Amino acid sequence: MQRYAEALAAGSGPIALDAERASGYRYSQRAYLIQVRRTGAGTALIDPIAVPDLTVLNDAIGTAEWILHAATQDLACLAEVGLKPQALFDTELAGRLLGRERVSLAALVASELGWGLEKGHGATDWSVRPLTQAQLRYAALDVEVLIELRDALAADLIRQNKTLFAEQEFASLLTFSPRDRGDDAWRRLSGIHRIRKPRNLALARELWTERDAIAAQRDVAVGRLLPDTSIVAAAAAAPTSMEALLALKDFHGRGAERYARRWWDAIARAGALPVEQLPTLALAPAGPPVPRTWAERNPPAFARLEAARTGLAELAERMSMPVENLLSPDLVRRLCWEPPVPPDRDAVEHALLQGGARPWQITATRDLFQMALRIEAPE
Secondary structure, three states, rough: HHHHHHHHHEEEEEEEEEOOOOOOOEEEEEEEEEEEEOOOEEEEEEOOOOOOOOOHHHHHOOOEEEOOOOHHHHHHHHHHOOOOOOEEEHHHHHHHHOOOOOOOOHHHHHHHHOOOOOOOOOOOOOOOOOHHHHHHHHHHHHHOOOHHHHHHHHHHHHHHHHHHHHHHHHHHHHHOOOOOOOOOOHHHOOOOHOOOHHHHHHHHHHHHHHHHHHHHHOOOOOEEEEEEEEHHHHHHHHOHHHHHOOOOOOOOOOOOOOOOOHHHHHHHHHOOOOHHHOOOOOOOOOOOOOOHHHHHOOHHHHHHHHHHHHHHHHHHHOOOOOOOOOOHHHHHHHHHHHOOOOOOOOHHHHHHOOOOOOHHHHHHHHHHHHOOOOOOOOO
């Protein structure tokens, strides 16, 4: 590792990095393979299970620019092994800012460079050892093309006068951290909307919590242990015995029978909860309500939202980028629901900045919002 670190330090230009996880197989989001490439240093495929501290590489990289594709997917697991960028270029995000319709790595490599990437191993279990030669070749290709792809996209950012946009977006990624799941992550169970009784919701919550604990302990993906459909089916049926639970048609999975006692104990805990400890049918919204209710609940806010959405869609089309990259849809809703008072230029700029908008986004959208937020009643 020291030898490659010295080669990295002696190399030139940006550093291409990628990480392979095993999300469909493991509970953790740790990296099971890390790929690094720099001109003059060549390509290294690193096993972070065998070498869990890569600080020596981070020191060798120093302030050099990283190149990542879909950086938010890899930054956390790279930080776990001591790799933290001081500057970066995200090829997926660059593709979005340039208005590319398809921004997967393979699609961008094809459209920008005219090359084809080998497919077939992206969803394999990277935690298994030893890795096959085919897996290693697939992984190496991901960084072999990143430097050339970065240069092609950077040139087009210059042509479209979007370099400043990209620089500000990339800089914001340096402080990225994954969103906290929160205490009510169980409410995101697929199909949970069909459960409409508090006691049954408590049952779903206890099963979800038990599954999460087992999955974390065994480091296995929750869906491979017990699928969401099984939890929702058990919550809806509210079985009165472990035998009845296992007899449910839709209760299946690799851990269904193996952990039957733990599933039943979770159901029993839910059944013993006092009424005041049962979950509510719905959480009080942390922000504005869903937009479909605005027209009736708050007509002026609905009019502001319609005006802002229309203006943003037209602006995004002129700027050749997705509207969600022009401004966060959540921030749009928050501003329209509760606009600054008075909605003058300074107040609108401050509200956009406080909502996380980058300077280029504020410059592009402030006048549009200043007009939309002045609407007091639908015309």
